[in-house]
Amino acid sequence: MAKLVVFILLMIYGSVFASEKLILPSNKRIEYVGRWDKTDPKNYHSYWGGAYFNLSFKGNAVKINLTSPVSVYVKLDDGKMVLYKNVSGWVKITPDTLHSITHHLQVIAKFQNDEIQLAALALNEGGKLLKSVKKKHWVEYIGDSITSGDRTTQGNTSAYPWLCSELLNVAHTQISYCGIPLVSGYHHNYKGAPEIGMESAYLNLKQPNHPDNTEWDFTNAAPDILIINLGTNDHNLQVDTVLFKQTITQFTRNLRFIYPNSHILVMVPFNQAYRKEITEMVLNEQKRDKKLQLINTENWLNSNDFVDGTHPTDAAHLKISARLVKIIKPLL
Structure with missing residues (x-):
């Protein structure tokens, strides 16, 4: 079923992502923290400010597809947080100079009415999503x-x-x-x-x-x-x-x-x-x-x-x- 959904998404998004790896928000390797509505496997929706999701990956580029405008902070590895203000659609959230090694990425709802509606992620060709390391407490x-x-x-x-x-x-x-x-x-x-x-x-x-x-x-x-x-x-x-x-x-x-x-x-x-x-x-x-x-x-x-x-x-x-x-x- 999941492969069928990915195929349909690839048909919708066309050649833009022909060389990229498309990932659904329901992928078990993504960690969601906070109050998220996961009833729609093609659109995970966060509520209350400060909700976030974590992902670990090996590669040099990540895009996220947001179905509604939202302001988010993105933290890559141990770097500073970068604000993406009022963004929607496909958004690249990694720098162009990123090396193709293992990275950790965090995407955070900025404030109380910022609700992340995540439809998909895309990794660069050859990129690999890794299992997120969950915190103990x-x-x-x-x-x-x-x-x-x-x-x-x-x-x-x-x-x-x-x-x-x-x-x-x-x-x-x-x-x-x-x-x-x-x-x-x-x-x-x-x-x-x-x-x-x-x-x-x-x-x-x-x-x-x-x-x-x-x-x-x-x-x-x-x-x-x-x-x-x-x-x-x-x-x-x-x-x-x-x-x-x-x-x-x-x-x-x-x-x-x-x-x-x-x-x-x-x-x-x-x-x-x-x-x-x-x-x-x-x-x-x-x-x-x-x-x-x-x-x-x-x-x-x-x-x-x-x-x-x-x-x-x-x-x-x-x-x-x-x-x-x-x-x-x-x-x-």
């Missing part, structure tokens, strides 16, 4: 614009979750969205603000505001560690302290039900919102949940570490990631 970060790297130079890839995880050499996911509170029923008034809280949005395949959202399948794998950083938007939206405490309690219990063996770490927001409620919740829940932990962020940042009083600078995200590495590493 996986850390998931749940949060808002701060977790997404809003106001940073490179969006998700310059935010503390990405930076911290790369230092730890672990797979990582950022289930985060600008403006999102934890508690549903509260939302900002600007266009595009999420209309549900993370207590509901976390359960979905797609980020908030998708009209046809579906539930995410949690049965495939479990992160080793989940890190929650929520409360900043709840504070700005004046969510009652009692309601917030009740909701964060239930949210962590829901996560524990979904992931019975994962470590769950709850951060106090950097502006110290709901510090008392979060601390009390963790201390109380630790009586029944030994893998629940509080991250006290007091004095991690100062006034000079914020772009606008709320969002950390690039340098501040580096400071945060350095702190988190010391907390996460012993748990892996």
Whole structure:
């Protein structure tokens, strides 16, 4: 069946790829990290910012076929990330000077509404797709614009979750969205603000505001560690302290039900919102949940570490990631 699909694609794309090796997104040697819709074997679709795919290959050229415009970062081997802004169709994502040896390539959704829709890949004639080497551990970060790297130079890839995880050499996911509170029923008034809280949005395949959202399948794998950083938007939206405490309690219990063996770490927001409620919740829940932990962020940042009083600078995200590495590493 797969060979038939490749033949049909070759017929469609014609002589442009007559000398290249065409690869479907369903190829088992490609590693997908994040929330991806794989129901269509000819069009894998990512959701939530910072989703990415990895591939290892031997050759000197790679193209990807994108069915919808998207901004992606591409990292080749140990080089710097290169931004391909608002690209679609066939896009060559390797330099012309690349030597025909073994390489590792990473393609990353830049920000929260960048959705990669991958229809195919093409390698140069004689190129070979190799099996990707999967990371041993996986850390998931749940949060808002701060977790997404809003106001940073490179969006998700310059935010503390990405930076911290790369230092730890672990797979990582950022289930985060600008403006999102934890508690549903509260939302900002600007266009595009999420209309549900993370207590509901976390359960979905797609980020908030998708009209046809579906539930995410949690049965495939479990992160080793989940890190929650929520409360900043709840504070700005004046969510009652009692309601917030009740909701964060239930949210962590829901996560524990979904992931019975994962470590769950709850951060106090950097502006110290709901510090008392979060601390009390963790201390109380630790009586029944030994893998629940509080991250006290007091004095991690100062006034000079914020772009606008709320969002950390690039340098501040580096400071945060350095702190988190010391907390996460012993748990892996």
